[in-house]
Amino acid sequence: MTTKDKQIELKDKILIGLEKVYERLIEFKKAKNSKLVIIRGDKIVKIKPE
Template identity: 55%
Template sequence: METKEQLKEERDKIVKGLEEAYRKLVEFKKAKNSPLVVMKNGEIVEIDPNDVQPTLSYKRSQG
């Protein structure tokens, strides 16, 4: 069975990969001048890639 430290390291790697994928997606959408398509409040909406943050950091809540 994995220890808590091993699980934390694995989670951190996954989060870092997701943050990098987000950064690359925004960069690609800006280069192609293509909207980001997301679901917001149960509706599908298009967002201008210039209106979003180029990076996003995951903050884990305590608890």
């Protein structure tokens, strides 16, 4: 396996992990009925997860 292949594999694993974290964050916010703070453009926005 070349260095480039290893980097691609690591990148894929990181992206899968980030997707799982995002899903768990949304589930947690829904369970606690709290707002999610995000940045849209130059503004900080609080939204309720649905």
